[in-house]
Amino acid sequence: MQITFAMHMKDNGTKNSFSQSLLNPDTFTLTYELVPGQGAGGKRIDRLLEFARRAKEDGRICALSITDNAGGHPALAPVAIGSEIQQIGLEPLIHFSLKDKNRNQIESHLFLYQRKRFHNLLILGGDFPKATYYGQAKPVYDLDSIQTIQLIEQMKAGRYRHLPEDNSLDPPLAFLCGCVVSPFKMTEAEQVWQYAKLVKKIRAGAAFIITQVGYDLNRYEELVRFLRDQQVRIPVLANVFIPSPNVARFIARGGVPGILLPPALADLMQNGTKEDRLLRAAAMTARLRRLGFAGIHLGGNGLDFDDVAFVLDQAKELYEKDAPAPTTIHFPIAQGWSLYRSKGEQHTRLRPGTRPGSRPLHHLAHRLLFSKTNPLSRLFAAFCRLCDRHAASRRLLTFTERQIKEILFDCRMCGDCTLSESTYLCPQSGCPKKLVNGPCGGSNGGRCEVFPDRRCFYVRVYQRLDQGTTLDDLAGAVILPPKDWSLEHSSSWINYFQGRDHTTKKEN
C-alpha cells in the first residue's frame, strides 16, 4: 500500500506548518497536547495560553493539539482555545471525537473548522461519556472514525452525497485527518483488530497516525515494522506522556481507558523526582526517533513550558550522542501477545476461531435464506417483497423477525442488519459504542472499556472467525457505511431484498 498526500495549503494561501513538518522527512515533528477543562476561563486556561505563547517563542513545537471532551467529560470546546492559539501564531491540531456528535453535528463542525481555518484534525471515537448533568450523557457514535474519515474525503473531493452532482462545496474543504492506534494491547484478538482497523483508517484517507500512550518499546518497534510490511508510508507520531505521580497511579489502576501503565513505572514515578520523569521522557523521545517515528506527540499534566523545553533539549542531546536507552524507559507488557516472534522475521501464527459457538449454524441458515441465488432464498425474497406491499403483512413479518432475532441475537431491530459481517453477533446490543468496522481503543486485557465484566465485542467476534482468517482479511474487509436510522424498527429482511440496506451502499 502506497499512501501519498498533497501538501496542504490553507484557503487563504498561507501554509499549514504542521503538514509541512510532517511531510518533510528531514524534520522531526513535535506536537503537544492541551486539555481544556470545565469552564470558559480561569487559571487553567491562562496556563494553556501561556504555554502556547512560550511554545511559539521557542519555535520547536509545530502544533498544539486540543482535546475534545477528554475522558468523556464535558469541557471547553476545542474551537475556543484553537482560535486563541491561532492568534498566537501556532497551528491547532483539533481532536475530533465522535462520542457526542451525530453525522449532522459532524458536518456542522467541519464547516465551522473550515471557516476557522482549523485544517488539522485527529479523528477518534473517544472515551465513553461519563456521568454529568442528571446522570450519564447519551452516547452518540453515529459514525465511527473510519466512516468520518471517508465522509471528510468525500467532502474534500466534491463527491459529497447531499450535493447535486454538478455542484461542490465552495470553498472546497481542506483537512489533514489523522487517526490513532494502540500497539499496546495484551491479547491477540485486540492487537490484530487494532492493526486491521488502522489499515482500514488509512484506506479511508487518514494521512497521519498518533499512537496511544505506552511504555513498551518493543511494541513501538512492532508498529514500525508492521507499517513497513504493509508498505504504509504515512507519518507516525509516538505518544510520550509525562504524568504526575498521582495521575500515574490513577492510570496504573486502569483509570484511563486503553492506557497500560505498569505499576512498577508508577512506583518509579512516585519515588522519583520531576526531573527523573522529564529525563525518562527525553530518553524515550530520543529512542523513538531512532526507531523511525516521524515525530513525538508530547503530553503531561502539571507541566509548564520550561519542563517541556528541558525534555526537548535533553532528547536532542541523547539522540545526537546516540546514547543507549536506559532500562527505566522500557516496560514490556506482562504476558502480552506480540505480532512478530521475538527475533526472527516470522509473523506469529494467528489463532482466530477458538470459540466458534453457533456461528456455523447461523452461517448456513444465512446462506440458505439470503444468498439470492438458491431457490429457497428466491422464494423467501418473493415472500418478503409480497409482505412489503401491505402495512398489515409488513407489520406481521416485522413482528416475527423481531421475536426470532431478539431470542437468537439480542437484536435491536436497527433495520439494517450486519450480523453476517460480525460472525452473527449483534454490534447494536453487543458493543456499547455500536461499532461496525472494528473495535475502539479502550479495551483492556480483552475486556470492554464500558463494561469490564464483559469480553470486548470484537474479541468475541475474533474468537468466532474462520480459523484461517488473516490480518489482511480483516484489514481488507469491506468498510460498512453509516446506518440509515430511518430504517430503525423496520424489517431488515424486507430492507435487504428491497435494496434499502447497507448491502446496496457499500463503498471503499
Ligand code: SF4
Ligand atoms: S465492546 Fe469493545 S469495541 Fe465496543 S466499546 Fe467495548 S471495548 Fe470498545
